[in-house]
Structure formats: structure tokens, C-alpha cells
Amino acid sequence: MTLHIGQSQRRENARRHLAGRGRFVSDLALPRMLHAVFVRSPMAKGRLVEIDTSEAEQSPGVVRILTAAELNARCKPWVGTLDHFAGMQSPPMSILAEEEVLWTGQPVAMIIAKSRAEAEDAADLVMVDIEDSEPVTDGAAALQDGAPLANSGARDNLCYEALLETPAVNEAFADAAHVVEASFTFGRHTAVTLEPRAVIADFDPSSGALTVHHGTQTPYQFQDVYARHFGLPEGKVRVIAPDVGGSFGMKLHVYNEEMGAVAASMILERPVRYVADRLESFLSDIHARDHIVKGRMALDAEGKILAMDVDDLAPVGAVSAYPRTSAAEGNQVIRLMGAPYNMPDYRGRLQVAFQNKVQTSQYRAVGHPIACAVTEALVERAAEVTGLDPFEIRARNLIADDAYPHVSATGYQFEKLSHQASLAKLREMMDPDALRADQARLREQGIYRGFGIASFVEITNPGAAFYGVGGARIxxxxxxxxxxxxxxxxxxxxxxxxxxxxxxxxxAQVVADQLGVSPERVSVTTGDTATTPSGGATWACRGAGIGGETALRAGRKLRERILTLAGALLQADPATLRLEDGAVVDVATGEARITLEEIGRVATYRPDTLPDGVDHSLTVAHHFAPSGYPFDFTNGIQGSLVEVDVETGIVRILKHWVVEDCGRIINPLLVDEQIRGGVVQGLGPAFFEECQYDADGQLTNGSLADYLVPMACEMPDIEIAHIETPTEDTILGAKGVGEAGTAAAGAAAMNAVNDALRPFGARLTQTPMTPLRILDALDAARKQRTDP
Amino acid sequence: MKLPSFEYLRARSLAEAWALHSDAGGDAVYLSGGHSVVPSMALRLQAPSRLIDISQIAELHGVELQDQTLRIGAMTRHAEVLANPLIARHAPLLSRAAPHVAHPAIRNRGTIGGNLALADPASEFPAAVLAMRAELEVMGPEGQRMIAADDFFLDLYETALIPGEVLTAIHVPLPPEGRLFGFDEIARRRGDYAMVGVAAQADMSDGVVSDASVTLFSVGVAPTRATAAQDALEGAPLSSDSIARAQAALATDLDPPDDPGFPAERRLQLARVLLGRVLTRMEAVQ
Amino acid sequence: MKVLLSTTVNGEQVQEAVLPRTSLADFLREDLGLTGTHLGCEMGACGACLVLMDGVPVHACLVLAVQAEGSTIETIEGLNETGAAADLQAHFHDRNALQCGFCTNGMLMSAQALLEANPVPTRDEIRDALSGNYCRCTGYEAIVDAIDTTARDRAARTEAAK
Known part of the structure; x- marks a missing residue:
């Protein structure tokens, strides 16, 4: 029979969306539902003197205005630290600001009204008196002696620091034939899910039950959070995540507004809806990245990498995010440096700083794009100084495909990766010789094209090593x-x-194959803590690798159960039977003996006809946690071709290539579209996306007209190929793929832009690579040439 | 992002529109396509107590060839500006500007009159109208006025319209045969507001430029006529030399805002690059 | 004060009293329960709220409900029921040209309008037609492919019919 694992099965649930029948939290209306709007701090830092709600209370439609005294008392404050980040600090956070405001947009009061529009009317009438003080906006300044505190609840502005070091790193640099170095700045950007964050909290005092309809990727985590922080028994808390309009890591953090909706529902004993509008999204969704990295790479005379030495400064906002912290990204940045390469020695230092901006935290491909861009830009410089071409220097340094298991200089354990095969495949796809010939020909016409490549590893299938060991209830x-x-x-x-x-x-594909049915016969329920078993849900690329394995093992358990029952019915040894095409089949003859339908009928309606003692329960449960390697790493390589208009700085992205190895591919169609979407989320911040702040800590481009997301005209077609190296940690062999595209797209693009600018000696080390930054780089290079 | 409350009234004639406007004591805004008014109210940047819908007033509709001019009704939607053959023939800078104005669905609803009355300095149509030396037909309780485009755009979001007046149409002088036109802009993404934009037209007689008209947008508080650049082109063949002189002259013509994120010098540089490209590719209507 | 609005939505006559400040999008979603029209930015930048108004796509977030007086509105629900875009929807499904589904309504509206005006567009023309439709999930290529395939299929069928 045909196996469905490995087939491009279409998504059944996509049909609803195509018919306009999606069911998002923002579509839901409950009886007696009220609407929440938050009054927000207009300043980045200051002392809250007074909030006058008297006029707002008289505004039509207002039901209640909640301030910190009433609202915060309902909810135990949260602290975004993890035990395994030794020495980490973060002050507690409550729903509304009490004495001090810490970032522009921090909620200070909550309006509850009969409609969103009326709540907004009232919010305009709340008078907030804040005695402002100078905000800490710059990460480096935050860590200088005598800097004012970004958050008066903290000891100092250092949230966390870490150092990784191999014993011989200094010798490696001392002995190096070449050392290349550069400083990089990676802009702050944000997720911009098309559906903003949405929550409807519905507390029923008659039963003491709290139901939260929540556009999140992690319902169980929120069941736990709501139970603990609102003092409710876990069994009384139900979290339902229906259709979610984009998530990408942004919708798994605890936010003041969602906690506020729950608290308000408990106070008012009515459903309370909060749906962020786009302006609020920019002010309150977590931001991502924002790293300043200094990096050095030591090489021997043959261009072999000896060591890297990096220093990452990551300002993360005024508090660390909960429950995953805002230190995890920096932690991954310093651990992923040089990951694809044979690199014996390493030093990585991380400093995470508080500042008066909205918090940064995990967003698709946490840390990966930073580590990859730094590593790959340094490899590119190494190629220049050693006279090697980009493919050759990587061929010399990428870990050999037969050299596994391998432990990286930063301590990561790689089970088996395929860097060299990926490189060879990319070379075939890109045809760099032809690209070079084109490049030379076009340069003569004043057209500057360049291509760049970037190898990467991606962390997937995380076990408890990610958060559990740090005490997080994830x-x-x-x-x-x-x-x-x-x-x-x-x-x-x-x-x-x-x-x-x-x-x-x-x-459905995985389960179908275990039970010998077509996926159309398998219905799948997700996203509701009342109807699904407890688990981690979707983060850090675990859906296929961990979820798939869970489904596989559960399916096999049910298969055993069905075959045992069939054996009893057929008076046959279950070992001589298997499931195929919806029936129990004799292994020896291939003959169908009894259909699943008939087994279901007997087990359900006529269990009395079964022999005594036969278990006719056809429901099984299985839980699976990864063991063996702490994470399953995937790998791949990307290539980018761009054309830079050197007079305007405008870049056209002409083409992008990806070779990816995510282990066993369950559904090629879906894997490819994950990669494409991921690539565009990498190209967006490489060229367009940036949360721009002024010196007062005001976000100056917080709307969808001013914050530039990648759109159809600017994005390239993306060619994809695969290498398949299944993990042996699981039966299924699948690893994650959601972050691969994002991990290296920006790195490849930066190398491509710099390749295009090579005739001018100009080089970009900051993202996004805006037209003005490109023109600045060209000017700097020109100045360097005329005035060395 | 919900709009504050207001009263909505639909005017069936200009007289009714003026009456409704004066009745509101000036606290009223005319609504044509609504694609500037509605989002600015959603952002709570303005909160007039009354919106007067003028979209159904007959005088504001239609594109019509008149004696000396092409009359384009203020209610003409951007999509029609893009597609209308009379506009393509007689007001080609508008046709060439239109694809750059936002996105298809916005163009289906936004109106040229609303766009011009808003006078966004980064918008395409004001510069095109200015370059074509069009006149704006304005009607108010005191009667009709024709305002030259050069006198219409005064400052940031500020025009020569006096409260209560309605911009009813744009009159574009019919171009002579062979007039050259050029329009382009530099934008980060398709449909974005331009970092800088240029609209230009010129006639050629005996191989030299006469009556060059060059305007730029996104270079200051209002669309800007580049008179020094025009002078540099006048009376000379359209050559790399004259174009270079025009580019250099922009330093006199422009005084761009100096923003730390976008320094004045850089904007001037981009304006020169773009002007050079536009002038090099000037062409007559086919 | 509410204003009486009389309009045609998905072929049905609708008469409702609405507040002037209610956007067409909120009216469709909240008063008529047509939640297939989505709100992503409420300022005409993302395209999630596109509906067909008198046959052409417009941003329902930028149109006041009262401005729809006497108009004919078609939402994704209506377009789905007429079957006029059934092949486009099928190609979106087949090509997996949607993930979270939040942009899909707007993508279908833009695509349908494009193919009506320009039955065999180039890939660049397709991308241009989508220039006001934001999608965070797909990276756009699958959407372009689905529209491209629909166009070529329709053209082939028209050719065959001759």
C-alpha cells in the first residue's frame, strides 16, 4: 500500500479559509461580552504621578475603568528569569504600571466598555500625569558606569551575562595566519502577524471556571500561567486556541494585556475581549533581535578556521519576557556561532542589557540569523584574504558528512548533518561560474549584481534542556x-x-500510515486544553519531530490494540495480521479479513459477542519526550542573488536558493512552503524591517504604513532542494523546518550585497540594509580610497 | 483604531455642501473617496464633528475634453486616471503617476480631487498637476475660482482652498504635438510613498528645449517646481550636458528637510539621480 | 445618531441602522456576521479586508458603512457561494498558497479582480497586483503560482471553447 508519509498531502483545513470560514479569536463574540482598551504611557521612562479617570468614566458605553490598585491585586506578578541562566535578574512585572513607567506603550489603565470604539473614546479622556525622566535607550550606554537604571527594580542594567571559552582560544588567534574581524548591528524588528494578538477571557463565577479563547501557539502553557497567576485550580482553566492568524513565536509570551483581560473578566464576571489594533501591536508585541556583535575569526594559511571570538550586546527592554526570558536569544547567538564549521576554539561573550523599550524575546529562528550572519560574513572576509572562492572556503571548513557525531566548540552535539552534500547541491543549483560571468559582463554596463551564500544549522526538537531545566513550566x-x-x-x-x-x-498522514487508512479518514483536533492531552504545542520546531513521533507511537499503540481485537475475532495470531486499506489483512496472503468498520461495530455495539477478557477499548494515549540528543539539529545552505542600484541604494532581490536537510520529510509541499515563508521572514529584516526609536525612546514608525514588511513585488522566487538525513533518535526520523529559511536568508543576502559592492570596496555590516545605509557604505569606501 | 463619532450628511449639490459646511461652523470635512479622511480619523489625528459626503455631486464627475483643456472631475478615481484614454492622451503625467499611487484597491476608491486637496508632499498627483501647469477649478459660496497649480499648494497639507470651498475639477491645458513627458520616483517598495519623485515635461523646437516644466515631490513641505533646473534646460538641446546642469541646479531649487534618518544632502543626491534618469527617458505620447 | 443604510450584500438586500463611524468592515463583520473579511491594520495597508464594491476590490476598513448606500458588496462568503472563483480557490488549495488564512480573503479578491482585467498576466504583473496584500506566512511565491496557474487554465479553457 502507499505510504502517506512523504506525500504532498493537501491541507484539509485550508478549505475553510478559502471559503471565508476561518474562525479566529478576533471573529468570536460571546453573550454579554465587553471590550477592553488600554491607556498607555506616552513616555519611555517616568514616575506615574496621577491618573484621572473621572471624565472618561462618564463617557458613553463605559462599564468600568480599572487601574493598577484593583487590577494588579488579582494577578501574581511574573518574573522572566530561568535558573540555568546563572546570575540572571529581571524585576517582577504586573498588568499595569504602578509607580514607574518603563517603556512607551506600557499599559497604565484599562477601559472596559460596551464596544471597542466607545472604549477608545474613553481612553482619549483619561488624564495621565507622568513626571518624565531620561530614558535608557542605548544598550552600550546602559552598561556604562553611572548609567541611570532603566528599571528601578533592578540591581543594575545588566540583565544577564555569559561567557563560553575553550582553553586554547588565545593561542589559536596568536598562531593564526589570518585574522578577520568586523562589527555588526542587527536592527530591532517585530513579528507583525497579520491577525494581531487576540484574547477573550470568560470567567464564570457560578462554576469558578475560566475559559480563555486565546490566539496563541501554546495553550497548555497559558493554562498553567492563568491557573498559577490567578490562583485557580488548573482543572478550572480552559484555553482554546482556534484558528490563529500567524504566530511565529510572538504569541507564546505572557503579555500585560492578556493578563489584564483575564483579571477584568474575573472582576466583572463577564467575557472581556481584547484584540490589539495594529498600533498597539507595534507598541506591545515582543520585538526581536537588536544585537550589536563584534566578531573575529582566526584562520591558518590554508584558510582553515581555527577559532572565533565574539562579543554580543543585546538590549532587551525594561524587563525580561516571561516565561522564556529575553536572554534566550543572545544565549543562542553565542552558541550558534561557527556551528557549521570545524572550529576547534571559541570565545563567546554575551551581555544582555535593560533599556526603556518594549521587551524583545523569542521570534522565529531565535538567535540563528545573528549567529549565521556574523559567521558567514567573517567566512566571506576570510575568503577574500585567503584568495579562496566562497564555495571553496566552505568546502574546506564545513564539517565532513562522515565525521559525526560531532561536538561544536560551543558544546552543541550534532548527531548527523549533511553540510558538504548541501554545499555541492547548492553549487549545482546556482551555477556560480555562470553567475560570475554574468556579473563581469553586467559590471561593464554599470549594473552591479552579486551573490552570496550562507551555511547554517537550525536547532529543532528541543527537549527539557531548553526551558525545563531552568525551572520554567514549559x-x-x-x-x-x-x-x-x-x-x-x-x-x-x-x-x-x-x-x-x-x-x-x-x-493525519503519520497516524494514517500506522493504521493503514487514508489521511482523509483521520480527523485531528488541536488547540484546546479541554479536548487534547497536555503538551508543549508549537515552538522551536517541534510539531513534526516531536508531535509527529507522538502521533506515530500513539498510532502504533492503537494498531496493536486493533490487531489484538481482530485476532480474537478472527481466531488468528495477531502477529499474522496487519492493517491495510481500512481492513485487517492476512500478512501471508494479503487477503482482507475484516474491515475496521466491522471491528468498530462489534467493539462498540456488540462487545458481548467478543471472547471473555478481550479488551475492546479502541482509544489509546501516548506521550513522548525526546531523549538521546538534547536537540535535533538540522542543516542547510542558502544562496542569494541581488542587484544593487549604486546611485540610489535600492536593491532588487533577483533569486534565492535553499538546500535544506530536515531529516525525514513528512510532506514535501508543506516543508517547501515553510522554507519559503521563513526565507521571506529573513529577507524582510535584512532589507526593510526595523523598529525605529528616537532618543526619547519613542517608536517612530509604529504603523503598517511606516514599518516596512516584505511585500510580493520585492520578494524573489525561491528554489529549494533537499538532503534527507533522518534522526535516529526517533522512529519517524523527522526534524523541524520552520526556522531554517529565516536562519540564513539575511546572511546570504548580506554577502550578496557585499559581493555586488566589491568593485567599490564598500561593505554593509548593519541590517536592515536600507538604500541610505548602502549609499553611506559607498561614500565611506570612496572616502577611504581618496583619503586613506 | 475606531473613528470618533461624527455626523454624516450627504450633499446632493454644491450649494447644499456649502450650507452644511457653514452650518457646522467650520468643524466639518468634505468626504469624497475618504481614503485620507477615514484613516486619519481612525488614527484620531482629526475629529471633525461632521463629514459631508460630496461624492454624488454631478459637477465633480466626468472627464471631458473642452476647448483648451481637459477637465478632470475631482471625483475621478485613481483607477480611472490610470485607465482613461483622454487622460493618457492629454494629461499623460497623471497616467504615468497613477501606477505609483498606493495599490490597486486604494486606487479603486481614492479620488484625484481628494488627493490634491490633501496636498500630501509625498504624493504623486500634486507634482504631476504642477508640472502640467494645470489649473484647479474651485467652487465656493462666493463663486468659482480657477487657481493655477503653482498657487494652489502652499505648505504641508495646506492649499489655497478657503474653508467651505470644494475642489471640483482639474483643468489640464492640452499639450502640443510632440511634447515630451517624464515621470518616476524612488520608493522602497512598490506603492510606498516616494523617497523622492520627479515629474517633467518639455517642448522641443528646432532641437532645443522650450517651456521646460520640472517638479519634484517628497523633497519638502509641498510639491516643488525646480525653476533653476528648468532654466538650465531652456534653449539647449536635451543632452547629457544640459541634464547635468539641471541636476546641479537642484541645489538652488530644493531645500529638503534634514532628518537624522534621511539627511537633506542625501535627498538632494537622490533627486539629482532621479532627475537625470527622468530627463534622459523623456518621451512624447505615442 | 444612527443612519439607515440600504445596500446589497452578497445578493441580499440589507437595511440596517448604523452609526456613521462604523466602517464597512466592522458593519460586515459585526452586524452581518461576515467574518471572512479580516482586519489587519485598519488603515488600508495590509489588504486583509478587501471586499468587492460594485465589482472592484476596496478596503472595507477605509470605507464607511454609510458610504455603501446603494452599492453592491460582495464578500468572500458571497464570492465563495457564487462559485465564480472556484478554480482560483482550488489552485490556492492545491499549491498551498495560504497558511494561517488571515490574508487569503484579500488575496482572492485581488487575484479575481486582476484576472478579470488582465486574463493572462505575467508573474511581475501578478506581484504588482498583490502589492497591497501583506502575507506573513507564505513568502508570496505559492500565491503567485496559484494565480498564474488559474490564469493559464482559464485561458486554455477559453481557447478550447473556441
């Missing part, structure tokens, strides 16, 4: 309940969640 395992219905159909309820990436589809 599930390392996932769970599935698989059952056969009386009609012989299959249902799988699973803890991993769907935001459009195709989770439900691949789970």
Missing part, C-alpha cells in the same frame, strides 16, 4: 490520544497546534 513532551470511532474512522487529539503550517495534516 512542557518538553507532547501527548496524543488516538481512537477508532464506531465506524472505523480515526480521530487524533494532540497537543501540538496549528497556525497554518500544516500540523493537523502531517499528524
Amino acid at each position: 512542557s518538553a513532551q507532547d501527548g496524543a490520544v488516538v481512537r477508532m470511532t464506531p465506524s472505523g474512522d480515526i480521530h487524533c487529539a494532540i497537543s501540538v497546534t496549528e497556525q497554518g503550517q500544516g500540523t493537523e495534516t502531517i499528524i
Whole structure:
């Protein structure tokens, strides 16, 4: 029979969206529902003197105005630290600012009204008196002696620091034939999910039950958070995540506004809806990146990498995000440096600083784009000084495909990767010789094209090593309940969640193959803590690798159950039977003996006809947590071709290539579209996306007219190829793929732009690579040439 | 981002529009396509107590060839500006500007009159109208006025319209055969507001430029006529030399805002680059 | 004060009293329950709220409900029911030209309007037609492919019919 794992199964749930039948939290209206709007601090730093709500209270439609005294008392403050980040500090955070405001946009009061429009009317009438003080905006300045505190609850502005060092790193640099170095600035950007954050909290005092409809990727985490912070028994808290309009890591953090909606619902005993509008999204969604990195790379005379030495400064806002912290990105930056390469020695230093901006935290490909861009830009410089071409220098340094397992200088354990095969494949796809010939020909016409490549590794399938060991209540395992219905159909309820990436589809494919049915007969339920078993859900690329394995093992358990039952019915040894095409089949003859439908009928309606003692329960549960390697790494390489208008600084991205190895591919169609979407989320911040702040800590481009997201006209077609190296840690062998595209797209693009600018000696080390930054780089190079 | 409350009234004639406006004591805004008014109210940047819908007033509609001019009704939507053959023939800078104005769905609803009355300094149509030396037909309780485009755009979002007056049409003088036109802009993404933009027209007689008209947008508080650049072109063949002189002359013509994120010098540089490209590619209507 | 609005939505006559400040998008979503029209920015930048107004796509967030007086509005629900874009929807499905689904309404509206005006567009023309439609999930290529395939299929069918 045909296996469905490996097939480009279409997404059944996409049909609803195409018909306009999506069901997002922002679409939901509950009886007696009220609407929340937050009054926000207009200043980045200051002392809250007074909030006058008297006029706003008289505004039509207002039901209640909640201030810190009432609202914060309902909710235990949260602290965004993890135990395994030794020495980390972050002051506690409550729903509304109490004495001090810490960033522009921090909520200071909550308006509850009969409509969103009326709540906004009232918000305009709240008088907030803040005695402003000078904000800490610059990360480096924050760490200087005598700098004012960004957050008066902190000891100093150093949230966290870490140092990784191999014993011989200094010798490696001392002995090096070449040392290349550069400083990099990676801009702050944000997720801009098309559906903003949305929550409807519905507390029912008659039962003491709290139901939260929440556009999140991690319902179980929020069930736990709401239970603990609002003092409710976990069993009384239900979190439902229906269709979610984009997530990308942004929708798994605890936000003041969602906590406020829950508190308000408990106070008012009515459903309270909060849907961020786009302006609020920019002010309150987590931002990402914002790293200043100094990097050096030591090489021997043959161009072999000896060591890297990097220093990452990451300003993260006024508090660390909860429950995953704002230090995790920097931590991954310093650990992923040089990851694809044989690099014996390393020093990486991280400083995480507080500042008066909205917090940064995990967003798609946490840390990867930074580490990859720094490493790959240094490799590119190394190629220049050693006279090697970009493919050759990588061929010399990438870990050999037969040299696994391998432990990196930063301590990561790689089970088996395919860098060299990926490089060879990329070379075939890109045809660099032809690109070079084109480049030379076009340069004569004043057209400057360049291409760049970037190798990467991606962290997927995280176990407890990510957060659990640090004391965070973030599930390392996932769970599935698989059952056969009386009609012989299959249902799988699973803890991993769907935001459009195709989770439900691949789970159906995996389960179908275990039970010998077509995926159309498998229905999958996700996203509701009341109807699915507990688990980690969707983060850090675990849906396919961990969720898929959970579903596989649960499916096999049910298969055993069905075969045992069939054996009893058929008076046959279960070992002589298997499941195929919706029936129990004799292994020896291939003959169908009994259909699943018939087994379902007997088990459900006529269990009395079964022999005594036969277990006729056709529901099984299985939970799976990764063991073996702490993470499953994937790898790949990307290439980018660009054309730079050297008079205007405008870049056209002409083409992008990706070779990716995510282990066993469950659904090629969905994998490719994950990669494409990921690439564009890497190209966006490489060229366009940046949260711009002025010196007063005001976000100056916080609207979708001013913050530039990548759009269809500016994005290239993306060619994709695969190498398949399954992990042996699981039966399924799948690893994650959601972050691969984002991990290296920007790095390849930066190398491409710099290749295009090579005739001018100009070089970009800052993202986004805006036209003005490109012109600045050209000017600087011109100045260098005329006035060395 | 919900709009504050207001009263909505639909005017069926200009007289009714003026009456409704004066009745509101000036606290009223005319609504044509609404694609500037509605978002600015959603952002709570303005909160007039009354919106007067003028979209159904007959005088504001239609594109019509008159004696000396092409009359383009103020309610003409951007999509029609883009597609209308009379505009393509007689007011080609508008046709060439239109694809750069936002995105298809915005163009289906936004109106040229609303766009010009808003006078956004980064917008394409004001510069095109200025370059074509068009006149703006304005009607108020005191009667009709024709305002030369050069006298219409005064400052940031400020025009020569006096409260209550309605911009009813744009009159574009019919171009002579062979007039050359050029329009382009530099934008980060398709449909974005321009970093800088240029609209230009010129006639050629005996191989030399006569009556060059060069305007720029996104270079200051209002669309700007580059008179020194025009002078540099006048009476000379359209050559790399004259174009270079025009580019250099922009230093006299422009005084761009100096923003730390976009220094004046850089904007001037981009304006020169773009002017050079536009002048090099000037062409007559086919 | 509410104003009486009379309009046609998805082929049905609608008469409702609305506040002038209500956008067409909020009117469709909240008063008529047509939640397939999405709100992503409420300022005409993202394209999630596109509906067909008198046959052409407009931003329902930038049109006041009262401005729809006497108009004909078609939302994704209506377009779906007429079957006029069934092939486009099928190609989107087949090519996985959507992930979270939040932009899909607007993408279909833009695509449908494009193919009506320009039955066989180039890929660049398709990308240009989508220039006001933001998608965070797909990277756009699959959407361009789906529209491209629909155009070529329709052209082939028209050719065959001759």
C-alpha cells in the first residue's frame, strides 16, 4: 500500500479559509461580552504621578475603568528569569504600571466598555500625569558606569551575562595566519502577524471556571500561567486556541494585556475581549533581535578556521519576557556561532542589557540569523584574504558528512548533518561560474549584481534542556490520544497546534500510515486544553519531530490494540495480521479479513459477542519526550542573488536558493512552503524591517504604513532542494523546518550585497540594509580610497 | 483604531455642501473617496464633528475634453486616471503617476480631487498637476475660482482652498504635438510613498528645449517646481550636458528637510539621480 | 445618531441602522456576521479586508458603512457561494498558497479582480497586483503560482471553447 508519509498531502483545513470560514479569536463574540482598551504611557521612562479617570468614566458605553490598585491585586506578578541562566535578574512585572513607567506603550489603565470604539473614546479622556525622566535607550550606554537604571527594580542594567571559552582560544588567534574581524548591528524588528494578538477571557463565577479563547501557539502553557497567576485550580482553566492568524513565536509570551483581560473578566464576571489594533501591536508585541556583535575569526594559511571570538550586546527592554526570558536569544547567538564549521576554539561573550523599550524575546529562528550572519560574513572576509572562492572556503571548513557525531566548540552535539552534500547541491543549483560571468559582463554596463551564500544549522526538537531545566513550566513532551470511532474512522487529539503550517495534516498522514487508512479518514483536533492531552504545542520546531513521533507511537499503540481485537475475532495470531486499506489483512496472503468498520461495530455495539477478557477499548494515549540528543539539529545552505542600484541604494532581490536537510520529510509541499515563508521572514529584516526609536525612546514608525514588511513585488522566487538525513533518535526520523529559511536568508543576502559592492570596496555590516545605509557604505569606501 | 463619532450628511449639490459646511461652523470635512479622511480619523489625528459626503455631486464627475483643456472631475478615481484614454492622451503625467499611487484597491476608491486637496508632499498627483501647469477649478459660496497649480499648494497639507470651498475639477491645458513627458520616483517598495519623485515635461523646437516644466515631490513641505533646473534646460538641446546642469541646479531649487534618518544632502543626491534618469527617458505620447 | 443604510450584500438586500463611524468592515463583520473579511491594520495597508464594491476590490476598513448606500458588496462568503472563483480557490488549495488564512480573503479578491482585467498576466504583473496584500506566512511565491496557474487554465479553457 502507499505510504502517506512523504506525500504532498493537501491541507484539509485550508478549505475553510478559502471559503471565508476561518474562525479566529478576533471573529468570536460571546453573550454579554465587553471590550477592553488600554491607556498607555506616552513616555519611555517616568514616575506615574496621577491618573484621572473621572471624565472618561462618564463617557458613553463605559462599564468600568480599572487601574493598577484593583487590577494588579488579582494577578501574581511574573518574573522572566530561568535558573540555568546563572546570575540572571529581571524585576517582577504586573498588568499595569504602578509607580514607574518603563517603556512607551506600557499599559497604565484599562477601559472596559460596551464596544471597542466607545472604549477608545474613553481612553482619549483619561488624564495621565507622568513626571518624565531620561530614558535608557542605548544598550552600550546602559552598561556604562553611572548609567541611570532603566528599571528601578533592578540591581543594575545588566540583565544577564555569559561567557563560553575553550582553553586554547588565545593561542589559536596568536598562531593564526589570518585574522578577520568586523562589527555588526542587527536592527530591532517585530513579528507583525497579520491577525494581531487576540484574547477573550470568560470567567464564570457560578462554576469558578475560566475559559480563555486565546490566539496563541501554546495553550497548555497559558493554562498553567492563568491557573498559577490567578490562583485557580488548573482543572478550572480552559484555553482554546482556534484558528490563529500567524504566530511565529510572538504569541507564546505572557503579555500585560492578556493578563489584564483575564483579571477584568474575573472582576466583572463577564467575557472581556481584547484584540490589539495594529498600533498597539507595534507598541506591545515582543520585538526581536537588536544585537550589536563584534566578531573575529582566526584562520591558518590554508584558510582553515581555527577559532572565533565574539562579543554580543543585546538590549532587551525594561524587563525580561516571561516565561522564556529575553536572554534566550543572545544565549543562542553565542552558541550558534561557527556551528557549521570545524572550529576547534571559541570565545563567546554575551551581555544582555535593560533599556526603556518594549521587551524583545523569542521570534522565529531565535538567535540563528545573528549567529549565521556574523559567521558567514567573517567566512566571506576570510575568503577574500585567503584568495579562496566562497564555495571553496566552505568546502574546506564545513564539517565532513562522515565525521559525526560531532561536538561544536560551543558544546552543541550534532548527531548527523549533511553540510558538504548541501554545499555541492547548492553549487549545482546556482551555477556560480555562470553567475560570475554574468556579473563581469553586467559590471561593464554599470549594473552591479552579486551573490552570496550562507551555511547554517537550525536547532529543532528541543527537549527539557531548553526551558525545563531552568525551572520554567514549559512542557518538553507532547501527548496524543488516538481512537477508532464506531465506524472505523480515526480521530487524533494532540497537543501540538496549528497556525497554518500544516500540523493537523502531517499528524493525519503519520497516524494514517500506522493504521493503514487514508489521511482523509483521520480527523485531528488541536488547540484546546479541554479536548487534547497536555503538551508543549508549537515552538522551536517541534510539531513534526516531536508531535509527529507522538502521533506515530500513539498510532502504533492503537494498531496493536486493533490487531489484538481482530485476532480474537478472527481466531488468528495477531502477529499474522496487519492493517491495510481500512481492513485487517492476512500478512501471508494479503487477503482482507475484516474491515475496521466491522471491528468498530462489534467493539462498540456488540462487545458481548467478543471472547471473555478481550479488551475492546479502541482509544489509546501516548506521550513522548525526546531523549538521546538534547536537540535535533538540522542543516542547510542558502544562496542569494541581488542587484544593487549604486546611485540610489535600492536593491532588487533577483533569486534565492535553499538546500535544506530536515531529516525525514513528512510532506514535501508543506516543508517547501515553510522554507519559503521563513526565507521571506529573513529577507524582510535584512532589507526593510526595523523598529525605529528616537532618543526619547519613542517608536517612530509604529504603523503598517511606516514599518516596512516584505511585500510580493520585492520578494524573489525561491528554489529549494533537499538532503534527507533522518534522526535516529526517533522512529519517524523527522526534524523541524520552520526556522531554517529565516536562519540564513539575511546572511546570504548580506554577502550578496557585499559581493555586488566589491568593485567599490564598500561593505554593509548593519541590517536592515536600507538604500541610505548602502549609499553611506559607498561614500565611506570612496572616502577611504581618496583619503586613506 | 475606531473613528470618533461624527455626523454624516450627504450633499446632493454644491450649494447644499456649502450650507452644511457653514452650518457646522467650520468643524466639518468634505468626504469624497475618504481614503485620507477615514484613516486619519481612525488614527484620531482629526475629529471633525461632521463629514459631508460630496461624492454624488454631478459637477465633480466626468472627464471631458473642452476647448483648451481637459477637465478632470475631482471625483475621478485613481483607477480611472490610470485607465482613461483622454487622460493618457492629454494629461499623460497623471497616467504615468497613477501606477505609483498606493495599490490597486486604494486606487479603486481614492479620488484625484481628494488627493490634491490633501496636498500630501509625498504624493504623486500634486507634482504631476504642477508640472502640467494645470489649473484647479474651485467652487465656493462666493463663486468659482480657477487657481493655477503653482498657487494652489502652499505648505504641508495646506492649499489655497478657503474653508467651505470644494475642489471640483482639474483643468489640464492640452499639450502640443510632440511634447515630451517624464515621470518616476524612488520608493522602497512598490506603492510606498516616494523617497523622492520627479515629474517633467518639455517642448522641443528646432532641437532645443522650450517651456521646460520640472517638479519634484517628497523633497519638502509641498510639491516643488525646480525653476533653476528648468532654466538650465531652456534653449539647449536635451543632452547629457544640459541634464547635468539641471541636476546641479537642484541645489538652488530644493531645500529638503534634514532628518537624522534621511539627511537633506542625501535627498538632494537622490533627486539629482532621479532627475537625470527622468530627463534622459523623456518621451512624447505615442 | 444612527443612519439607515440600504445596500446589497452578497445578493441580499440589507437595511440596517448604523452609526456613521462604523466602517464597512466592522458593519460586515459585526452586524452581518461576515467574518471572512479580516482586519489587519485598519488603515488600508495590509489588504486583509478587501471586499468587492460594485465589482472592484476596496478596503472595507477605509470605507464607511454609510458610504455603501446603494452599492453592491460582495464578500468572500458571497464570492465563495457564487462559485465564480472556484478554480482560483482550488489552485490556492492545491499549491498551498495560504497558511494561517488571515490574508487569503484579500488575496482572492485581488487575484479575481486582476484576472478579470488582465486574463493572462505575467508573474511581475501578478506581484504588482498583490502589492497591497501583506502575507506573513507564505513568502508570496505559492500565491503567485496559484494565480498564474488559474490564469493559464482559464485561458486554455477559453481557447478550447473556441
